[in-house]
Amino acid sequence: xxxxxxxxxxxxxxxxxxxxxxxxxxxxxxxxxxxxxxxxxxxxxxxxxxxxxxxxxxxxxxxxxxxxxxxxxxxxxxxxxxxxxxxxxxxxxxxxxxxxxxxxxxxxxxxxxxxxxxxxxxxxxxxxxxxxxxxxxxxxxxxxxxxxxxxxxxxxxxxxxxxxxxxxxxxxxxxxxxxxxxxxxxxxxxxxxxxxxxxxxxxxxxxxxxxxxxxxxxxxxxxxxxxxxxxxxxxxxxxxxxxxxxxxxxxxxxxxxxxxxxxxxxxxxxxxxxxxxxxxxxxxxxxxxxxxxxxxxxxxxxxxxxxxxxxxxxxxxxxxxxxxxxxxxxxxxxxxxxxxxxxxxxxxxxxxxxxxxxxxxxxxxxxxxxxxxxxxxxxxxxxxxxxxxxxxxxxxxxxxxxxxxxxxxxxx
Numbered sequence: 001x002x003x004x005x006x007x008x009x010x011x012x013x014x015x016x017x018x019x020x021x022x023x024x025x026x027x028x029x030x031x032x033x034x035x036x037x038x039x040x041x042x043x044x045x046x047x048x049x050x051x052x053x054x055x056x057x058x059x060x061x062x063x064x065x066x067x068x069x070x071x072x073x074x075x076x077x078x079x080x081x082x083x084x085x086x087x088x089x090x091x092x093x094x095x096x097x098x099x100x101x102x103x104x105x106x107x108x109x110x111x112x113x114x115x116x117x118x119x120x121x122x123x124x125x126x127x128x129x130x131x132x133x134x135x136x137x138x139x140x141x142x143x144x145x146x147x148x149x150x151x152x153x154x155x156x157x158x159x160x161x162x163x164x165x166x167x168x169x170x171x172x173x174x175x176x177x178x179x180x181x182x183x184x185x186x187x188x189x190x191x192x193x194x195x196x197x198x199x200x201x202x203x204x205x206x207x208x209x210x211x212x213x214x215x216x217x218x219x220x221x222x223x224x225x226x227x228x229x230x231x232x233x234x235x236x237x238x239x240x241x242x243x244x245x246x247x248x249x250x251x252x253x254x255x256x257x258x259x260x261x262x263x264x265x266x267x268x269x270x271x272x273x274x275x276x277x278x279x280x281x282x283x284x285x286x287x288x289x290x291x292x293x294x295x296x297x298x299x300x301x302x303x304x305x306x307x308x309x310x311x312x313x314x315x316x317x318x319x320x321x322x323x324x325x326x327x328x329x330x331x332x333x334x335x336x337x338x339x340x341x342x343x344x345x346x347x348x349x350x351x352x353x354x355x356x357x358x359x360x361x362x363x364x365x366x367x368x369x370x371x372x373x374x375x376x377x378x379x380x381x382x383x384x385x386x387x388x389x390x391x392x393x394x395x396x397x398x399x400x401x402x403x404x405x406x407x408x409x410x411x412x
Contacts, residue, residue: 040135043110044122048129051088054078058090066187073207077136079340085136086121095208096130102209106132109204112176116169118190120201134201137190142197146186146250151328153274156283157317158326159247162189162197163287164312166243169199170236171305180231182206184239185220186246195324219254224299234299240308241294248287250274255295262288283315 055062055078064087065075073095076088096102106123113119124131142162146154166189173179181203188200218226222238225231238255245258250272261270271284290311296302303311318326325331341356 040113040119041121043107043120044133046122046124046131046133048124048126048131050080051078051124051131051133054080054086055088075202085138087118087134087136089132089134089202091130091132092208093128093130098209099125099130102130105205109178109201112173112178112201112204114169114172115196116165116172116199118192118198118200118202120204132202132205135192135198137192137198139191139193139195141191142186142189142246145191145327146246147252153250153272155326155328156275156278157321158323160283160287160312160315160317161319161323161326163244163247164309164316165197166199166240167305167308167312170240171309173204174233174305178204179233179236180204181236181239182231184236184243186243186252189243191323191327194322195327195329197323217254219256220252222299223297232299233304234302237294237302237304237308238299241291241302244287244291244294245270248272248284248291259292259295262292286311286315 052058055076058074058076062076062078063074064077065073073089073091076090078086078088080086103123103125106120106125110120110122118135118137120132120134122133124133146159170179170181173181181199182205183203188203189197190200192198220239220242222235225235242255245253245255249258249270253270258270261267267284267288270288271279290303290308293301293303294308341353345353
């Protein structure tokens, strides 16, 4: 989503939530929603005007869906008036023709609160509009980091952390009566501000009341789903098994092909060559054994989420190391989300930058005094904040030399 990859959903902390929290408290809630590590407002019903404003009128540049604007149900990133970042899933108008079933499903999912989930914050149901509002995850998907990495492949310890976090998310959902997860795949796993993996809440609801539950290639679909068209808890375990194969191989291998390699004891062909020196034979064998159990053709022979968690705990490595370190992200870049100005500069988006400048009162016809004031009040603090980030800082130096200094010289 976004630049070709999923990117929708993010951590909501502290002051960013205060405004919405106060507003949402009127809807009541369950004390079970407040769990350690999760500080979120209660589920809230938004108006379409609120979400239209938050997404700049559902602007194309805010689309972060896996397939962009061509997706049947488009996901947008947005920002509420209190600056809280959100992801908004806008359903096709034919997906949920009746409002009540949609509201009932959304409210049920909205009661879940867990640090392994990308939590559902609210929904909108006005006229023909059906939308879900969730936390926004700023650091891309498992698909990008596992299959399309740029600087370094994902380490084995991080891959096992992803597997455990997903199993824990599924165990939590099952314990709360939401055992069904639709179309579990690497796009459904996103990374929060600290690069911790989280499971999207969007998969806890179907894409339509009577629609298909799997959009992936049929080669990756549970065999019983092909026969009945129904998702069961055991179907979710099967999909989890395909994710384990993804993590082991670094590729999206069809389960049938992977099982052939396993039967032939050709584990070397199944393992990612980038893991040489990290992956031991014992760990590889254990993960293959667990994936094989998940991929059993007979659904009742597959393990449940609680068993998955128990099997994955012994495979954890470097548990005390923060996720952003395992991901090779420099210290300090994971914990502080950029401001709208910082995001505009990072994208080198002149249109967005100009909008930010106008909001703070900048006018390009008031001479050098405005330029200098703009630098002192806005640019200099941002540069100081981003100095640890060498790439960002070098861009600021070059960018504002041309935009600011050259502009001032033109006035003189």
